[in-house]
Amino acid sequence: MSTEPTSTRPTSSKTVLITGASSGIGAATARQLAADGHTVVLGARREERLAALAREIRADGGTVSHRPLDVTDASDVESFVLDxxxxxxxxDVMVNNAGVMPLSKLEALRLDEWNRMIDVNVRGLLHGIAAALPVMRAQRCGHFVNLASIGAHVVSPTASVYCATKYAAWAISEGLRQEVGDIRVTTISPGVTESELADSITDPVGKEEMRVYRRIALPASAVARAISYAVAQPDDVDVNEIVVRPVATM
Structure with a gap:
């Protein structure tokens, strides 16, 4: 199966901001939306990875800019949006994608890792909303695409805190959707996906659980195509949620 971006030919080019764009779903989304004809603005901590991705997108004829971004810093996210x-x-579109997933059982008491997940997965999302919402309100249009997870719907061992942060992402997105009538809100809940998220797992039990779980995984490009579909809809159509996971089961 090809994982190359396939253009959906949007009716108009949009300016799309993507957090966590240096790898995985964020990078695949940048490639896909640039191929669709949108202008993509990339943010992540690893600037060298962003620069390489931007060169790739430009070589393919896309329009892109990038800057380093720490989503746990509200002022940095605000600057990212205002710039x-x-x-x-x-x-036009804010893709709140940045996330971390250092899984472990609660009895391991990895408080620093729990707090890191809360800071990135929950506060980072809120910072993205806080920065982009006033801009979209002033425009009287816009679109938030927030990355949750199948973990927002199903809890598994070693993933209690991660799933809690992703349920929070789902709940925040649903609340936002109900509050803002003229702004679209889409929650994307991927199943297990090929990415670098698992690289942050330091707990040996959590690492082994994820190794087994990831034997069947989606390519990041599949999630990117789901995001592309939501973004490409007419302004009066709001795709509220997409759950996307592999066909095969464990």
């Missing part, structure tokens, strides 16, 4: 608006005149 994009100043450069391109508007912010």
């Amino acid at each position: 994009a608006r100043e450069r391109y005149g508007r912010v």
Whole structure:
């Protein structure tokens, strides 16, 4: 099966901001949406990875810019959004993708890792909303695409805190959708996906659980295509949630 981006030919080019864009779903989404004809603005901590991805997108004819971004810093996220608006005149889509997943059983008491997940997966999402919502309100249109997880729907051993953060992402997104009538909100809940998320697992039990669980995984491009579908809908159509996971079962 090809994992190359396939253009959905949107009716108009949009300015799309993507957090956590240096790898995995974020990078695949950047490639896909650039192939669709959108302008993509990339943010992540690893600037060298962003630069390489931006060169790849430009070589394929896409329009892209990038800057380092720490989603746990509210002022940094605000600058990321305002810089994009100043450069391109508007912010049409905010893809809140940045996330971490250092799994472990609760009895391991890895408080630092729990707090890191809360900071990135929950506060990072809230910072993205806080930065982009005033801009979209002023435009009277916009679109949030927030990455949750199948972990927002099903809890598994070693994933209690991670699943809690992703349920929070789902709940925040649903609340936002109900509050903002003129702004679209889409929650993407991927099943197990090929990415670097598992690289953050330091607990040996959690690492082994994930190794077994990841024997069947989606390519990140499959999630990117789901995001592309939601973004490509007419302005009066809001795709509220997409759950996407592999066909095969364990």
